[in-house]
Amino acid sequence: MQTNNIGVIGLAVMGSNLALNMADHGYQVAIYNRTYAVGEAVIADNPHDNLHLYKTLEDFVASLETPRKMVLMVKAGMAVDKVIEGLLPLLDEGDIIMDGGNSNFHDTIRRTQEIEAQGFRYLGVGISGGEEGARFGPAIMPGGSADAYQYVQAILEDISAKYKGEPCATYMGTDGAGHYVKMVHNGIEYADMQLIAEAYSVLKHIGGFNNDELATIFDTWNNGELESFLIEISAQIFKEIDPKTGKHLVDVITDTAAQKGTGKWTAEEALTTGTDASLLASAVFARFMSSQKDARIHAASILNFDAPRVTIEDKDAFIESVRQALYASKIIAYAQGFDLLKNASVEYNWDLDFGAIARTFREGCIIRAAFLNRISDAYITDSSLANLMIDASFKENLMDYQQSLRDVIASAIQQGISMPAFTSAISYFDAYRTGRGNANLIQAQRDLFGAHTFERLDEPGHFHHEWNQKNA
Numbered sequence: 001m002q003t004n005n006i007g008v009i010g011l012a013v014m015g016s017n018l019a020l021n022m023a024d025h026g027y028q029v030a031i032y033n034r035t036y037a038v039g040e041a042v043i044a045d046n047p048h049d050n051l052h053l054y055k056t057l058e059d060f061v062a063s064l065e066t067p068r069k070m071v072l073m074v075k076a077g078m079a080v081d082k083v084i085e086g087l088l089p090l091l092d093e094g095d096i097i098m099d100g101g102n103s104n105f106h107d108t109i110r111r112t113q114e115i116e117a118q119g120f121r122y123l124g125v126g127i128s129g130g131e132e133g134a135r136f137g138p139a140i141m142p143g144g145s146a147d148a149y150q151y152v153q154a155i156l157e158d159i160s161a162k163y164k165g166e167p168c169a170t171y172m173g174t175d176g177a178g179h180y181v182k183m184v185h186n187g188i189e190y191a192d193m194q195l196i197a198e199a200y201s202v203l204k205h206i207g208g209f210n211n212d213e214l215a216t217i218f219d220t221w222n223n224g225e226l227e228s229f230l231i232e233i234s235a236q237i238f239k240e241i242d243p244k245t246g247k248h249l250v251d252v253i254t255d256t257a258a259q260k261g262t263g264k265w266t267a268e269e270a271l272t273t274g275t276d277a278s279l280l281a282s283a284v285f286a287r288f289m290s291s292q293k294d295a296r297i298h299a300a301s302i303l304n305f306d307a308p309r310v311t312i313e314d315k316d317a318f319i320e321s322v323r324q325a326l327y328a329s330k331i332i333a334y335a336q337g338f339d340l341l342k343n344a345s346v347e348y349n350w351d352l353d354f355g356a357i358a359r360t361f362r363e364g365c366i367i368r369a370a371f372l373n374r375i376s377d378a379y380i381t382d383s384s385l386a387n388l389m390i391d392a393s394f395k396e397n398l399m400d401y402q403q404s405l406r407d408v409i410a411s412a413i414q415q416g417i418s419m420p421a422f423t424s425a426i427s428y429f430d431a432y433r434t435g436r437g438n439a440n441l442i443q444a445q446r447d448l449f450g451a452h453t454f455e456r457l458d459e460p461g462h463f464h465h466e467w468n469q470k471n472a
Helices: 013-024 036-045 057-062 078-090 105-117 130-136 149-159 177-205 211-221 229-239 262-273 278-290 293-300 315-347 354-360 372-381 392-414 420-432 439-450
Strands: 006-009 029-032 051-053 069-072 096-099 121-128 139-144
Touching: 006 013, 006 057, 013 029, 013 051, 013 130, 013 149, 029 036, 029 057, 036 051, 057 078, 069 078, 069 149, 078 096, 078 105, 096 105, 096 149, 105 121, 105 139, 105 177, 121 130, 121 149, 121 177, 139 149, 139 177, 139 354, 177 211, 177 229, 177 262, 177 278, 177 315, 177 392, 177 420, 211 229, 211 315, 262 278, 262 315, 278 315, 278 420, 315 354, 315 392, 315 420, 354 372, 372 392, 392 420
Parallel strands: 006 029, 006 069, 029 051, 069 096, 096 121
Antiparallel strands: 121 139
């Protein structure tokens, strides 16, 4: 019965599409779903000679060639542990379990340790690209048992997205490295989307551009430095007409946005590793605020603000300022994301290859963008680069575009338009380039009220001062 090359457990949208992707590439694919009818529907809707449905987990496992290779595409959390619990008694030493969901990397570290201790192998596989990516080529970020990747590398590279023929699939490192990189990918994705939304607000409410004009602007941007999947689909969104009302669809969608956890985990990890990822975190907080729809409507009638009227005389110049501001902020978002990866590589004893990570993001994933090649080049030039902002190429962009970023933010603030991501971007840029900041006062405050000590400019060590508190 051992005729299938690989198996997929969990046949919701992502799992079924990934299985079909594997089948299209000539692999014999065993599929299993706890609810058998779901698997039957997949087969009925997508008849494929290379797809083989099994009713029991025992038959599914028995059908796989050794070492057995199976991908779990089930909901992150306890569901993954439950499936693993059912699988382990059926496996032989050296068999490989891959978790292709959005699992928390801490869970992946734990599972890797537990499963390796029993003689099996485990990979936490970050998969990005949504439904279409899973079906036709996602970006794939595996991490886990180091010797397992050789058995699945060909399959993962075959089904991955390709950038000029190069697979967007790279082994990231041990235990939770793959899921960590996917988490940071999603953190950057949150920031990128928020920045685009804020640029949209400025263009609409200050520039006065309608949806047709916005579509043209974004189409133009997508043919230049800002070329990316998210800019491309934004242009598409502005063109879409709602069949129910005949209005532009974007105008009948509520201004609330959900989040599934990876953005929040990114912000938590920034705190854990001592990384300033304020721009990435601001995008998560913006989604939290967006969900407070009733409170915002109520506050709008109380905390009203009559913005001064603004007339944009040179609309082309205004569009270019917003474009430059968006691009500069985008650089800063990626700088924070890769800084977090750098710090995590040390914190968790991973040897992350930042250039390879950037290359993996070039196709298939949500944050795919033209300038990822520049990020890869930056790390090829200097693998120990302290921050993307000081790479010669990105530094030039930031120096050229920072004034536009400041101007756009100032205009938005004057008009009462919330710009959490843009303002976080310029604050980070200014903080990073400030040689002598204001934390000396904070050190003094901490020492005065709590004897926490302070450091001096003129000699090493930690010091405490008996502060004169007569006027306190």
